[in-house]
Amino acid sequence: MGRIIYYVVFILVFSISLAGLKGLDHFIAKQVIVRDAQILTDKFQRLLQDSAKKLDELPDISLATFDCNDNLASQLKRTVFEANFIRWLGVTKNNVIYCESNEIIREIASVKTHRVSQNYSLGVVELSNSTHHELVLVKHVNDMFYTASIIPLEPSYFVPVDCDNCLEYKMSFDSDPFLTFGFDEYDGVNFVSEEVTLSSPYFNAKFELSGSYDFYKQYSTISWFVIILIASAFAGWVTYLYFRWQQHSISAYRQILIGVKKEEFIPYYQPIVDSRSKEVVGCEVLMRWQRADGSLMPPNQFIPYAEANGLIIPMTKSLLVHLVNDIQLLGQHKPAMFFSVNIVPEHLESDELLTLVKSYIDDKVFGHHRLSLEITERMPIKDLEKARVMLDKFYAMGVDLKLDDAGTGYGGFSYVQKLGMSTLKIDKMFVDTIGQIDTFNAKTIDAIISFSEKSGLTTIAEGVEHQSQVDYLAQQGVYLIQGYVYSKPLPAEQFFN
Ligand code: C2E
Ligand code: CA
Ligand code: CA
Numbered sequence: 001m002g003r004i005i006y007y008v009v010f011i012l013v014f015s016i017s018l019a020g021l022k023g024l025d026h027f028i029a030k031q032v033i034v035r036d037a038q039i040l041t042d043k044f045q046r047l048l049q050d051s052a053k054k055l056d057e058l059p060d061i062s063l064a065t066f067d068c069n070d071n072l073a074s075q076l077k078r079t080v081f082e083a084n085f086i087r088w089l090g091v092t093k094n095n096v097i098y099c100e101s102n103e104i105i106r107e108i109a110s111v112k113t114h115r116v117s118q119n120y121s122l123g124v125v126e127l128s129n130s131t132h133h134e135l136v137l138v139k140h141v142n143d144m145f146y147t148a149s150i151i152p153l154e155p156s157y158f159v160p161v162d163c164d165n166c167l168e169y170k171m172s173f174d175s176d177p178f179l180t181f182g183f184d185e186y187d188g189v190n191f192v193s194e195e196v197t198l199s200s201p202y203f204n205a206k207f208e209l210s211g212s213y214d215f216y217k218q219y220s221t222i223s224w225f226v227i228i229l230i231a232s233a234f235a236g237w238v239t240y241l242y243f244r245w246q247q248h249s250i251s252a253y254r255q256i257l258i259g260v261k262k263e264e265f266i267p268y269y270q271p272i273v274d275s276r277s278k279e280v281v282g283c284e285v286l287m288r289w290q291r292a293d294g295s296l297m298p299p300n301q302f303i304p305y306a307e308a309n310g311l312i313i314p315m316t317k318s319l320l321v322h323l324v325n326d327i328q329l330l331g332q333h334k335p336a337m338f339f340s341v342n343i344v345p346e347h348l349e350s351d352e353l354l355t356l357v358k359s360y361i362d363d364k365v366f367g368h369h370r371l372s373l374e375i376t377e378r379m380p381i382k383d384l385e386k387a388r389v390m391l392d393k394f395y396a397m398g399v400d401l402k403l404d405d406a407g408t409g410y411g412g413f414s415y416v417q418k419l420g421m422s423t424l425k426i427d428k429m430f431v432d433t434i435g436q437i438d439t440f441n442a443k444t445i446d447a448i449i450s451f452s453e454k455s456g457l458t459t460i461a462e463g464v465e466h467q468s469q470v471d472y473l474a475q476q477g478v479y480l481i482q483g484y485v486y487s488k489p490l491p492a493e494q495f496f497n
Contacts, residue, residue: 010238011235012238017230019050021230024227025224029192030296037207038197041207047084051083055089056139063093063143068091078097079139086150087149087150089101091147092202135149166215166218170210172206189213191215195208195209256306257314263321263322265290267492268321268495270283271486271488274480283340284340285304286317307379313482320356334496336369338371345375345380370398395420402460406426406448409431423458424459425446434469435472458480465484465485
């Protein structure tokens with residue numbers, strides 16, 4: 001059963017990713033053809049430039065003095081041999097061939113050309129002895145022409161193609177002629193296509209690369225593969241994270257439960273001192289997790305998790321068991337004081353804590369000391385009326401309530417009014433502002449003190465670290481001090497001694 005959830009998570013994430021990535025499929029095929037079209041256009045331009053450069057090396061000619069001597073004929077031959085893209089080269093005028101590079105006789109039926117630069121034209125030649133058309137680059141020299149037949153531009157020579165007759169490359173100028181290359185048997189149904197335009201003073205040309213469905217499918221299949229790979233990897237990763245999170249939660253939960261069972265949650269005690277007499281009037285009971293390996297874990301590492309996962313109730317109960325033990329063992333003959341225990345709103349929603357505390361009080365386990373509860377203003381109390389009913393039962397047993405972290409959270413005024421508390425604890429955040437001039441918080445501490453006084457509450461200042469803060473607070477009528485200035489939280493033995 002436990003494992004099924006991981007399969008479900010995997011399949012769910014996988015399906016969602018697959019659907020999400022599907023859109024990428026077409027996009028990738030389109031990107032490929034965009035890239036190929038650009039490559040082809042670049043290659044084609046380079047091809048023309050290279051060929052033109054070769055033709056520029058040929059000698060000057062004119063009809064009046066023209067002589068197809070051996071010298072020129074072998075020069076034409078060499079050019080064809082050396083130029084990558086020229087397969088035939090001739091000297092022509094008005095469809096007449098005056099000299100040519102090889103013996104395969106070409107008979108020109110017609111030539112259609114298009115000027116591409118000052119001295120050059122691009123054209124299509126129809127041959128009388130063949131049904132094929134040839135692409136030619138023509139150099140104008142005086143009144144004659146060097147006409148070079150360009151090797152057909154097979155798109156598959158330049159870009160990787162795995163499919164048959166699936167790609168077509170078409171070139172057209174703003175007027176005739178149309179020059180088209182491609183597979184002879186290209187089926188002519190474009191599935192994807194991309195157009196690149198080139199402009200020069202002589203022409204505007206469009207180069208269009210089109211792929212049939214086979215071409216599209218070739219990339220589409222690759223991208224499917226990639227998509228499945230990505231989706232699997234992503235789903236695997238999410239499932240792993242989910243697994244880790246589950247493991248962590250389960251083990252954190254279990255570890256705390258085991259900790260409770262082994263009574264590893266122990267109290268540290270931080271004195272609360274009257275700054276006038278320097279006497280300890282009470283203390284805050286602060287939880288620590290003493291692990292089996294001897295390490296001591298501070299509350300910020302486990303309390304938030306425990307509070308969020310319903311574990312704080314058994315932990316507080318376990319803490320109280322320790323507290324009672326400590327008092328009975330070490331605190332019997334110490335001056336009377338209060339022990340302030342932190343609770344959360346959840347403690348007021350059931351009878352559990354009340355029942356335990358009542359049994360302690362009935363058994364007089366605290367002796368001449370008093371138990372006190374602290375509730376933080378940072379957590380909202382859902383039902384104040386219900387909480388008050390519960391609190392009244394504590395008050396009836398002599399257990400009072402302190403408002404912790406006053407000024408930082410939700411309740412403030414309404415908590416004080418509705419919950420019937422005895423004491424307000426000023427948060428360290430405000431104590432820290434003592435000595436600072438004119439900040440908002442600096443004024444807030446005076447307002448909190450004045451509010452506490454007017455509400456008839458006792459005030460405790462928390463997180464007091466310096467004598468100057470003690471002095472300032474005394475001036476404001478606050479004498480009960482909790483903080484490092486007097487002591488850090490201490491283990492039981494040290495505290496009681
Ligand atoms: P808190 O209730 O506001 O407790 C006061 C915290 O301020 C304590 O931290 C204390 O050690 C620290 N503190 C006191 N004086 C000074 C000072 O002068 N300087 C500085 N820097 N810190 C000072 P601690 O013990 O680490 O506890 C942290 C929080 O964990 C507590 O804040 C409380 O919210 C929670 N916590 C501790 N024990 C329990 C518990 O048993 N139950 C619940 N629900 N929460 C607890
Ligand atoms: Ca507290
Ligand atoms: Ca506090």
